[in-house]
Amino acid sequence: MESSRARGRRARPSRTRPLLYTALAAVTIVGGTAAGTVYVKAQAHTGTSPVSSTALPSATSSASADGEESVEPVAEPTVDLDALLAKAMKSVAVTGDAKVSVAVLDVDSGDSATYGDGSFDTASIVKVDILAALLLQHQEAGTRLSAQEKAYATTMIENSDNASASALWDIIGKAGGLDKANKKLGLTDTEGGDGALWGLTQTTAADQLTLLRQVFGDDSELSEASRTYVRGLMGEIAVDQHWGVSAAADGSKWALKNGWLARSTTGLWDINSIGRVTATDGHDYLVAVLSKGNSTQAKGISLVEAAAKATVSVFAEDTSTSPAPRV
Secondary structure, eight states, X not given: OOOOOOOOOOOOOOOOOEEOOEEOOBOOEETTEEOSOOOOOOBOTTSSSBOOOSSOOOOEEEEOTTSOEEEEOEEOOOEEHHHHHHHXXXXXXXXXXXXXXXXXXXTTTOOEEEEXXXXXXXXXXXXXXXXXXXXXXXXXXXXXXXXXXHHHHHHHHHSOOXXXXXXXXXXXXXXXXXXXXXXHHTOOSOBOOSTTOGGGOEEOHHHHHHHHHHHHSSSOSSOHHHHHHHHHHHTSXXXXXXXXXXXXXXXXXXXXXXXXXXXXXXOOEEEEEEEEEEOTTSOEEEEEEEEEEESSHHHHHHHHHHHHHHHHHHHHHHHHHSOOOOO
C-alpha cells in the first residue's frame, strides 16, 4: 500500500435519525360490553415496514353521542438510534491517538445510525468503490468487463492486490472517474486521492454505508448483474483477511472488504472494514467501520472488530427484546 501525506478535509457533523412510533387503536363498546378487538400497528420512519416496540402505548378514550368509545392516537417517546449507538460505543476501548467512526443499517427495517465524524483515509476499502465506478462506466457504455478487467477485479477484491487496483484506477480515470461515479452513487463526502494515491481517497463512515447500499440494496444505480458480481467477490475474501466487520456476523455469514495502511508521516495505522453481516438475530446489517491513529495494525483490527460488534448489538438487542406487532 502506498503511503503519503494525508489531505485535510472539512469534518462532517453527525446527524440524528430519530424514530417516532405511533399507535392507533379502536375499541367498540356495545351495551357496556366490549365487542371489538384492539388493533395495534407500529410504523418505522420509512413509512413502509412494521416495527415492534418494547411496550404498547397507552391511549386516551372518550365516549361519543352514539355510545361508542373511541381511542385517540398516542405517540411514544422518540428513539434516538444515534444516541443508543454512541452509548454502545462507550464500551469500545479507543487508545492513544486513535479515532473511530461507524455507520450501520438494519437491512430488514431500514433503520440506520452513525457515530463519529470527520474524514478518513480509505486505504484498500476504496477498491470496492473503484470496481463500482468501473461497472458504472461499462453500464453507461453498454459494454462488459474485459477478461483482463475481470482478472484485475478478482485479485483486487479477494486478495487486496494493489497492482490490480492501480491498473483499474487508471482505467476509470483516477480521481476524476471515481468522483464522477460517486456523484451518481450518492457519495457526497468522498474525494479521490491525488495522482496514483488511490489509498489516500478521503471518505466518511456515512458515505461508505451509502456505497454498501448501492452494492447490497435493490434501489441502486448498479444493475442487478453488477451488484451480484461485487457481492460475489466480497464473499470470497482471502483467508488471511477474514477479520473486521465479520466479527459481528454469525459464523461465516458475511461479505466484506478491509483496508490497512501505515502512514509514513506518523507511523500510525489506518484500519477500515466495510461489508454485510448476518448477525445471530438472523438480520442482515450493512456496517462500515473506519479508524485512524492506531499504534499497531493488530490494535487497529481489534478496535474495528470491537466497534463492529458494539454497532450491531444496538439493533440486535432491540430486535430480540421487542414483541412482534399485533395485526
